[in-house]
Amino acid sequence: MGDKRFTAQPESAHRIAALAAPPGKGGMLGGVRRLLRAAMHGSMPRAGSPLRQARLGLDAAYESLLRTLLGGAEPHGPRMAFALAETLATEAAYVAAGGRVAAPGTGHARPGHVGPGHVGPGHVGPGHVGPGHVGPGHGGPGHSRTAPSDASVYASGLTGTGHTTGHGEASTPYSPPLAAYAFTELLLLREYLPRISMAGPDRIAPGPCARLTVERTCGAVEHEIAAREHAFATVLRILGQDAVTPEDLEGPLRHLAAVVSNRERRGESPIRFLSDLADGRGNAELENAAAALASNPLRAAFDTGSIPGTHGRLTISAYDGGVKTCARVLKNALDQCMRSRLIIRARLILKQDCENDRGASETLRVVFDMLAQGVGAMNGDAPLTRSQRDAQVTALLAKALVGTDGLDVQRYVAGMSDATLRVFERHLPFLPAPRRKAVLHIIEHERRQRADGDPASRPGERSAGQLFSRTMGRVGMQATPILARLFARVQLDLRRHAAGERSGPEREPAPDALTRMSFDVTARTNGDYEVSVTANLAPQRGDNAVSLIYKSRIAPDFRPLHGSFRQTR
Structure with missing residues (x-):
């Protein structure tokens, strides 16, 4: 700003046209009204919404508190004390702005229950955002921290445990946003959070307000864990019955697949997510x-x-x-x-x-x-x-x-x-x-x-036949078609090279063209066997060396599952 001088430049043509009065309307005030109307839209962040700004600050404070706890901070150390103090201050500002904080043990729907302020299948209530809908005080740029949790994401027929925080509704109790946390992190939070309320080494315990905040966060974590476990528990309950048919399991498995896919899109590994669900x-x-x-x-x-x-x-x-x-x-x-x-x-x-x-x-x-x-x-x-x-x-x-x-x-x-x-x-x-x-x-x-x-x-002095186990021998016998296909491929490749170099009658390739051949069998822990056959061909007349690799997987009952050829020069 220091060296830049103010110069009166004429207005551009498109700006003059935008501010010009439309036919039948009066003066430049029409353009000002349109600008004000756009600025006052509910999807636009603005300083005139104290409740919204207080909620954003409270979301950031809770995220800092939980990330600090997951980052290895001591429950009674200075980092946790500072994060907890910031959370209490922003929580007080949220209440002062007209927000409502749920009491410990309340404000959360039971699994399978959809109450006021919750989203059920195919329903978008007041204060909630559905597909293609922007309600007052919702959505907008830069509000990814306030994304609804998985429970509300699953509400479109995925789970019945939907719960959103109702942005912009002072009557809806606040709940910390936990959708960004993996299931492993939620389990760690359930273990670490109660330690904050305990007395530290110096026998100094947090105050009553801090204990209420910790209890409220513990309740939100428990609710989120129950919401994510709902589909998995349904599948296990059906698998525990007698005479399970694929028709009985297809619906719950489709439900579970949608839940796991949602977590996968958030960067959580499906196998890790299901393993953590099974650990309990x-x-x-x-x-x-x-x-x-x-x-x-x-x-x-x-x-x-x-x-x-x-x-x-x-x-x-x-x-x-x-x-x-x-x-x-x-x-x-x-x-x-x-x-x-x-x-x-x-x-x-x-x-x-x-x-x-x-x-x-x-x-x-x-x-x-x-x-x-x-x-x-x-x-x-x-x-x-x-x-x-x-x-x-x-x-x-x-x-x-x-x-x-x-x-x-x-x-x-x-x-x-x-x-x-x-x-x-x-x-x-x-x-x-x-x-x-x-x-x-x-x-x-x-x-x-x-x-x-x-x-x-x-x-060290045994013969190769003694070292080769009976199981590996059976795998080798099953891999005989693999070797036959590989030999045929090698012979075909050699004949093509010979045909391209000689115009006379076709002759058999030299036996020393096959310089090296390896046959590897690897037993997997699940009972399958991986078979890899590699053959190297000597270069002929300036050509590059050829390497043929055939990989196959053989099932525990010794039937080939799949195989693939790869040729490199």
């Missing part, structure tokens, strides 16, 4: 649900096979195809939760054995029986061979045994049979390098002791 359920309830989803009638309809390992986002927003995908994600989440619980139960049994000094073989038998029962519940009616079941059980045992410090790994390795020890070594989980090296050294030491000096029985 009983073990028997999860076993029944996983077995029901893996049963024959539901598997045929919903295709509960494993999801291919991918780091991309899983989109289940499509209502037509979202049901099957949601069932697949739900089955995977329940299995993941079941696996973690089985590992924890196995660790508890192993720790109790260390305290009671029972035999290692007896303890391993108890752990194997418990894990086998859990694996059977996860697979439902799916036919599993003994080797497949033992592979899954041993993989869980490996995670339980070597994933916890304080357990004598050597003691339990000594109690394993040779076959179990081989599967145990193959299914070792990801470990830091020193820990993995120590576990492998224990396994090698045990094998050398069992060999008793016989060099032929040591693993």
